[in-house]
Amino acid sequence: MYSIDETYKNIEAEFKPRSKWDQGVKETALAVLDSLDMPETVLPDHFGSRRALLLNGADNWREYSYGGCALVYNVDIAARFFTPSEMRRYMADGHDASMAFRGEPLLDLQARALSQAERVISRYAREH
Structure with missing residues (x-):
């Protein structure tokens, strides 16, 4: 197993997310470390x-x-995980930024991302 610092560097260098969600998971994993x-x-x-x-x-x-x-x-969580079009819908007039998005509170959405970030950390903490 690698140290926390080595794992952080491994994730930065090797994890190449393509979707906005995966980019947010990567940022979350790095923030946790x-x-x-x-x-x-x-x-x-x-x-x-x-x-x-x-x-x-x-x-x-x-x-x-x-x-x-x-x-x-909520706005910070949305900015980390939402695509530009989702962000526009979330910030649209009449939508309260403290409300859930698609029926899910943003703190629960973040908890899901944290769980995925844990798996990313575990994957990059092991020597390949």
């Missing part, structure tokens, strides 16, 4: 230990998202 502030720590091999380290005290990714450990403003 950056928030740990322990660059030389080697990520644990065991899934549970690695997840506990990444969650930084939260019980799950939903709690991490709702607890303010990631982006907290």
Whole structure:
């Protein structure tokens, strides 16, 4: 397994997302690693230990998202994950930016992205 800093560099260099969603997942994975502030720590091999380290005290990714450990403003979350056309619909007159988008609260959407970011981190933390 690689250190947090090495994993961060691996993701930056090797993960080439093509969709806006995957770009957001990449940014989220890098933000999670950056928030740990322990660059030389080697990520644990065991899934549970690695997840506990990444969650930084939260019980799950939903709690991490709702607890303010990631982006907290809906507009910031939307900007990270939405395509320009989705962003226009989200910011359209008559749509309250505090509302859900397509029936899903943005903090739940971010929790889904955090779960995917965890898988990206796990993939790039292992030596290929």
